[in-house]
Amino acid sequence: MRLGVLDVGSNTIHLLVVDAHPGARPQPAHSHKVDLRLAELLDERGAVTPEGVELLVSVIGEAVQAAEDKGCEDLVPFATSAVREATNADEVLARVKLETGIDLPVLSGDDEARLTFLAARRWFGWSAGKLLVLDIGGGSLEIAYGMDEEPDRAVSLPLGAGRLTAGWLPGDPVDAADVRALRRHVRAQIARSVGEFSRFGAPDHVVATSKTFKQLARIAGAARSADGLYVQRDLTRKSLEEWVPRLAAMTTAQRAALPGVSEGRANQILAGALVAEGAMDLFGVEELEICPWALREGVILRRLDHLPAVGAERPQDGSAVPSRRQG
Numbered sequence: 001m002r003l004g005v006l007d008v009g010s011n012t013i014h015l016l017v018v019d020a021h022p023g024a025r026p027q028p029a030h031s032h033k034v035d036l037r038l039a040e041l042l043d044e045r046g047a048v049t050p051e052g053v054e055l056l057v058s059v060i061g062e063a064v065q066a067a068e069d070k071g072c073e074d075l076v077p078f079a080t081s082a083v084r085e086a087t088n089a090d091e092v093l094a095r096v097k098l099e100t101g102i103d104l105p106v107l108s109g110d111d112e113a114r115l116t117f118l119a120a121r122r123w124f125g126w127s128a129g130k131l132l133v134l135d136i137g138g139g140s141l142e143i144a145y146g147m148d149e150e151p152d153r154a155v156s157l158p159l160g161a162g163r164l165t166a167g168w169l170p171g172d173p174v175d176a177a178d179v180r181a182l183r184r185h186v187r188a189q190i191a192r193s194v195g196e197f198s199r200f201g202a203p204d205h206v207v208a209t210s211k212t213f214k215q216l217a218r219i220a221g222a223a224r225s226a227d228g229l230y231v232q233r234d235l236t237r238k239s240l241e242e243w244v245p246r247l248a249a250m251t252t253a254q255r256a257a258l259p260g261v262s263e264g265r266a267n268q269i270l271a272g273a274l275v276a277e278g279a280m281d282l283f284g285v286e287e288l289e290i291c292p293w294a295l296r297e298g299v300i301l302r303r304l305d306h307l308p309a310v311g312a313e314r315p316q317d318g319s320a321v322p323s324r325r326q327g
Contacts (some may be wrong), residue, residue: 002029003303004072005296006063008056008104010039010082010138010162011211011265015063016296017070022304026297032066034059035264038082039138039162047088053095061100076303079106080295081139081160109156113142115298117151120207122301123293129204132197134279135294136212136272138162141190141279145197152200155193159186161212161265161272169271172252179248182271186278194282206285208235209294211265212272217290218260219243219269225260233290240277247273 001021007014017030036059041052048056060077067075083089084106096104107115113135120133133151135142139160144151168182213235218224220239223231247255247270256266280288 001073001307002071003300004067004070004075005299005303006060006067006075006077006102007296007299008038008060008077008079008083010080010140010160011035011037011268012138013038013056013059013063014296015066016300017067017072018300020300020304022307026300026304030066030070032063034062035262037138037162037264039160040166042082042086042166045087046085048083048086048092053092056092057096057099060096060102060104064100064102074303075102076299077102077104078299079104080112080137081109081156081158081163084108085139085158109140109142110154112137112140112295113144113154113156114151115302116142116209116295117144117146117154117298118149118301119293119295119298120209120291121146121149122297123291124205124207128207130201132203132206132283132285133291134206134208134213134276134288135210136161136208136275137210137295138268141275143193143197143279145200145203153196155196157189157193159189159275161268161275164271164275165268169267172267173250174248174270176248179270179274183274183278186274187282190275190278190282197283202284206283206288207291208276208288209291211262212269213276213288214290215260215262215265215269216240216243216273216276219258222290229292234287235276235290236287237277237280237285240273240280244270244273244277 004017013034013036015032018026019029020026041049043049116135117133133144137160141157141159144154146152217233217235222233252267256263
């Protein structure tokens with residue numbers, strides 16, 4: 001089947017279209033992405049601004065049309081932290097439903113962490129042993145740990161790169177005092193969760209997903225995305241410790257000129273680096289591996305897990321198996 005997954009994230013609205021069936025690796029067929037940065041379109045009350053709502057509805061409408069144009073049999077939409085935590089979330093969701101016809105489920109932070117963990121487990125396989133998975137999004141940091149496909153522990157912290165940039169780093173270049181204050185805040189937040197994971201013992205393999213980690217690894221010398229999915233990409237804490245002060249001294253334009261850093265994410269990469277460095281330090285991680293699969297792939301895999309295998313008997317009335325919506 002051709003399946004579309006519509007990810008309404010804190011940074012981007014991303015439609016990923018794949019050709020897939022249960023037991024097979026999903027094959028990407030089309031990608032439609034808009035950098036909306038919804039986490040930065042909130043007012044002082046934490047509500048999505050009228051402008052933000054208009055943009056969100058418009059972009060979702062375009063994505064729905066793109067899914068139809070590409071022949072998707074099923075569209076699985078979901079929203080993450082920016083919508084989840086907006087004080088006018090119900091109003092936003094109602095507007096999306098009215099104008100696009102999309103009933104947009106909102107994933108909890110724990111669901112984000114669990115589905116991202118599932119994607120990493122499927123990518124690395126059982127031989128990876130106990131996995132610690134870190135994911136930095138626009139609105140939140142997800143941490144998950146476990147031996148199986150369902151993690152033993154999963155948490156979501158309000159430490160997304162977009163959220164922190166908007167709330168803590170207003171300057172360009174940023175003020176050193178603001179950087180120190182954000183560093184203290186990030187580490188205090190992460191430290192509260194470390195004990196919840198330490199009782200499970202040391203992980204056998206530490207992996208990271210998300211655009212932020214991929215860009216940090218590229219800055220530190222990892223292979224380009226053009227070199228393919230199967231090239232191993234690593235990130236060390238030592239390299240992060242060297243890059244954080246350098247990123248802090250740069251303007252947004254200077255960061256955008258770094259290898260792998262997109263113009264739309266250049267203002268957020270410092271906050272993301274502070275979160276990555278803090279997580280690696282507090283969890284005692286010297287080196288981690290970048291996982292090409294993340295939340296979207298986890299949603300796809302979970303959806304496929306609930307479809308009948310190829311050749312299995314279909315319902316006698318010929319109807320399709322209903323979608324299992326997340327949220």
